[in-house]
Amino acid sequence: MIFNNHSNLEGQHAFLGASKYHWINYDETKVAESYSKFLATQRGTVLHDFACQCIRLGQKLPKSQKTLNMYVNDAISFRMVPEQILFYSENCFGTADTIVFRNNTLRIHDLKTGVVPAHMEQLEIYAALFCLEYKVKPANIDIELRLYQNNEILYHTPTVEDIAPIMDKIITFDMGGTSADISLIENYTPQVSNERYVEGYPARIPMINIITIGAGGGSIAKIDEGGALKVGPKSAGATPGPACYMRGGENPCVTDANIVLGKLNQKKILGGRMDVDIELAKNAVKTKICDKSNLDMKRAANGIITVVNSNMVRAIRSVSVEKGYDVREFSLMAFGGAGPLHACEVAKELGMKEVLIPPHPGTLCSLGLLLADTKFDLSRTKIMNGEAGNLDDINEQFDNMVEQGTGLLDKEGVPADRRYFEFAVDMRYQRQNFEISIPVPAGKMTEETLKKALADFHAEHKRSYGYCKEDAIVQFVSYRVSAIGVIDKPDLKAAELHPEAPIPEPIEVRQVLFQNSDEYVETPVYLRDKFVPGQSIPGPCICEQMDTTLVVPKGWVIHVDGYHNLKIHDEEAK
Numbered sequence: 254m255i256f257n258n259h260s261n262l263e264g265q266h267a268f269l270g271a272s273k274y275h276w277i278n279y280d281e282t283k284v285a286e287s288y289s290k291f292l293a294t295q296r297g298t299v300l301h302d303f304a305c306q307c308i309r310l311g312q313k314l315p316k317s318q319k320t321l322n323m324y325v326n327d328a329i330s331f332r333m334v335p336e337q338i339l340f341y342s343e344n345c346f347g348t349a350d351t352i353v354f355r356n357n358t359l360r361i362h363d364l365k366t367g368v369v370p371a372h373m374e375q376l377e378i379y380a381a382l383f384c385l386e387y388k389v390k391p392a393n394i395d396i397e398l399r400l401y402q403n404n405e406i407l408y409h410t411p412t413v414e415d416i417a418p419i420m421d422k423i424i425t426f427d428m429g430g431t432s433a434d435i436s437l438i439e440n441y442t443p444q445v446s447n448e449r450y451v452e453g454y455p456a457r458i459p460m461i462n463i464i465t466i467g468a469g470g471g472s473i474a475k476i477d478e479g480g481a482l483k484v485g486p487k488s489a490g491a492t493p494g495p496a497c498y499m500r501g502g503e504n505p506c507v508t509d510a511n512i513v514l515g516k517l518n519q520k521k522i523l524g525g526r527m528d529v530d531i532e533l534a535k536n537a538v539k540t541k542i543c544d545k546s547n548l549d550m551k552r553a554a555n556g557i558i559t560v561v562n563s564n565m566v567r568a569i570r571s572v573s574v575e576k577g578y579d580v581r582e583f584s585l586m587a588f589g590g591a592g593p594l595h596a597c598e599v600a601k602e603l604g605m606k607e608v609l610i611p612p613h614p615g616t617l618c619s620l621g622l623l624l625a626d627t628k629f630d631l632s633r634t635k636i637m638n639g640e641a642g643n644l645d646d647i648n649e650q651f652d653n654m655v656e657q658g659t660g661l662l663d664k665e666g667v668p669a670d671r672r673y674f675e676f677a678v679d680m681r682y683q684r685q686n687f688e689i690s691i692p693v694p695a696g697k698m699t700e701e702t703l704k705k706a707l708a709d710f711h712a713e714h715k716r717s718y719g720y721c722k723e724d725a726i727v728q729f730v731s732y733r734v735s736a737i738g739v740i741d742k743p744d745l746k747a748a749e750l751h752p753e754a755p756i757p758e759p760i761e762v763r764q765v766l767f768q769n770s771d772e773y774v775e776t777p778v779y780l781r782d783k784f785v786p787g788q789s790i791p792g793p794c795i796c797e798q799m800d801t802t803l804v805v806p807k808g809w810v811i812h813v814d815g816y817h818n819l820k821i822h823d824e825e826a827k
Contacts, residue, residue: 300321300364300366301336301350301364301366303321304321304324304325304328304335304350304364305335305336307325307329308325308328308329308333308335308351309335311329312329313325313326313329314326318404319404320364320365320366320401320402320403320404320405321364321401323401323406324351324362324364324401327362327399327401327406328351328362331353331360332353332355333351333352333353333360333362334351334352334353335350335351336348336349336350336351337349337351337352339352339379339382339383339386340382340386346382347375347378347379347382349361349363349376349379349383350362350363350364351363352379352383354383354387354394357393357394357395358394358395358396358397359380359383359389359394359395359396359397360396360397360398360399361376361379361380361383361396361397361398361399362398362399362400362401363375363376363398363399363400363401364401364402365400365401365402365403366402367402372750373398373400373407373409373411374814376398376399376400376409377398377411377415377416380396380398380411380416381416384416391411391413391416392413395410396410396411396416397409397410398410398411423437423438423583423584423586423609424436424437424438424569424572424573424580424583424584424585424586424605425437425438425443425586425588426565426569426585426586426587426588426589426592426596426599427587427588427589427592427617427618428468428469428470428565428587428589428590428591428592428594428595429469429470429589429590429591430469430470430471430488430490430491430590430591431467431469431471431472431488431490432465432466432467432468432469432488433465433466433468433469433564433565433568433589433592434463434464434465434589435463435464435465435466435565435568435569435571435572436461436462436463436464436572437462437572437573437576437578437583439578443461443462444461444462444572444576445460445461445462445690446460446461446462462572464568464571464572466485466486466564466565466568467485467486467487467488468484468485468486468507468561468564468565468568469485469488469507469591470495470506470507470508470511470590470591470594471488471489471490471491471494471495471506471507471508472484472485472486472487472488472489472506472507472561473485473487473488473489473504473505473506474504474505474506474507474510474538474541474542474557474560475504475541475542476541476542476545476546480546482542482546482548482553482556482557482560483560484507484557484560484561484564485561485564488506489502489504489506494506494508495507495508495509495534495537496509496530496533496534496536496537497509497512497529497530497531497533497534497537498527498529499528499529499530499533502537503537503540503541504537504541505534505537505538505541505542505557506537507557507558507561507591508534508591509533509534509537509538509554509557510534510538510553510554510555510557510558511558511594512529512531512534513531513534513535513538513550513554514554514555514558514765514766514767515763515764515765515766515773515776516558516594516765516795516802516804517529517594517802518778518797518802519531519763522802523799523800524797524798524799524800526799535550538550538553538554538557539553542556542557551766554766555766555768555770558595558598558768559768561595562595562598562599562602562768563602565595565599566599566602566603569585569599569603570603576717577716577717577718577719580603580604580605581603581604581605581606583605584605584607584608584609585599585600585603585605585607585608585609586608586609586610586611587608587609587610587614588610588611588614588615588617588618588801589614589615589617589618589801590614590615590800590801591801592614592801593610593614593796593801593802593803593804594801594802594803594804595804596608596610596803596804596821597792597804597805597806597809597821597823598767598768598804598806600823601806601823605823606822606823607820607821607822607823608809608820608821609818609819609820609821610801610803610818610819610820610821611818612816612817612818613800614800614801615799615800615801616800624740624742624743625740626737626738626739626740627662627665627667627737627738627740628735628736628737628738629658629661629662629735629736629737630733630734630735631654631657631658631733631734631735631736632654632731632732632733632734633650633653633654633731633732634730634731634732635650635729635732636728636729636730637728637729638683638726638727638728638729639678639680639703639706639707639710639727639728639729640703641700641703643729644698644699644700644703647678647698647729647732648697648698650732651676651698651732651734654732654733654734655674655734655736657736658674658734658735658736659672659736661736662736662738665738667738667739671738671739671740672736672737672738672739673695673737673739674695674734674735674736674737675692675695675734675735675737676692676693676694676695676696676732676733676734677690677691677692677693677732677733677735678690678691678693678706678729678730678731678732678733679691679729679730679731679732679733680706680707680710680727680728680729680730681727681728681730682714682722682725682726682727682728683725683726683727683728688730688731689710689713689714689717690733691706691709691710691713692709693705693706707727710727711723745816747786747814747815747816748786748815748816748817749786749787749815750786750787750814750815751785751786751787751788752787752788752789753787754785754787754788756779756788756790757779757780757783757784759777759778759779759794760778760779760780760797761777761778762775762776762777762778763775763776763778763795764776765793765795765804767793767804767806767807768806774793774807776793776794776795777794777795778794778795778796778797779794779795779796779797780796780797780798781796781797781798781803781819782798784796784811784813784817784819785813786813786814786815786816786817787813787815788811788812788813789810789811789812789813790805790810790811790813791809791810791811792805792806792807792808792809792810792811792821793805793806793807794811796811796819803819803821805821808823808824808825809821809822809823809824809825810822810824
């Protein structure tokens, strides 16, 4: 069959299209409402195109207080570049409406054609992407952001604290039933270690640098021979599990302590799907901890949480402070069933000011597994000096691995337009016995990219070890190529924010004993699915959902963003 040619419609999107199929279930009112929004979007596209052409041609519009006129004329006056893509990675980029960097000042302007008030977060992300792409530190420049909307201009001069966390500052904190896994993400890239120990044997293979400790909801608390309170690494697991599970467990666990303290629901967990018994939890704490020490019930339960939190604090420091990072500049992203229970208290101990809780913390790892790109990591070793005379040999190593990676992606059926490569070189100073892996641009290495790689190595060596030797010989030891096939990701869109929405009614008010406190506090308990994007909920409070429970101490405030993430800030630290 010969299909009809609709070349006039190529690149366009229909209102009643197949990709946006939800309209098939709409009633007439909902269809009309959706169509109105569709027309508004189309109008916005036309206005953006018109503004872009005016700016490129230097054609100012009549002086007016109208949004479009002010936006176009200001962009021309500042000699700004329209529709500029800001790139960090294949999965992280955006297009600034207009941008300019001149006289050490970064300006980004954004034209909004809708009537719903916009927010500055989008422009802050553009600023962060600019700093990442052009290797600029936000502390070293001035930044001005503008939103043009509803015939007015909104100004914002973000601080370093506004931009830096967007760029590269996340520590992941995954706490489950038996262990806690901690890793650091810098510039949207997790730390990778090329040397790990497995059963005491060194394994020189690239792996995400994850620190795992025996700290989970099932970690068993005990009084050791010296009379000290210890928690973990032994776990009660799911069976028999913590004493409160009513499955025969007799040892007090972290979950038992949280129930005694009121941080966990004292009757049912898992969204009401599982009964728990607080009396069994108290009895386990009494017989195994109180009766073997001078601690009463309150101090014993609080002590268990203090010890397990301290264990996790040390683990977080091992991936941050001990590697030369200032942990206070990072956000703590907590997930797993128990991560949100402890996140704010752990963050407070570390001096971190923000905790991030995704919508479904208990299944986040499973989601990540489903959405992860196809990736093959290849490496070759050949020791040679990092100098221009060896460029041909260096490029030969990369070329061979690219050829191999291409074959592997071919076998996986990855289309050519959905694959890319990442290069890195393991470098060291001559006569050193350890290397540092430095990313380099994919493709042929030139004298210019060689100089940049050497400079990056010196900088990273100084950050990690406190010194560098720029006049020393640098050896290239191993060459690494990641062959990556991109898979489709969900098209997530931010929901409209409603900061004026009232805080939902609590489902109960519970007596809770927080860390570093001597008395129980009346604390409201909310259901997370009742929160609305844009809301702010002050602590102390408890937030329950099926797969986890979030504990928010006094002085911290929950902010719900457009993607239903919970951003909890330590307001007392500002």
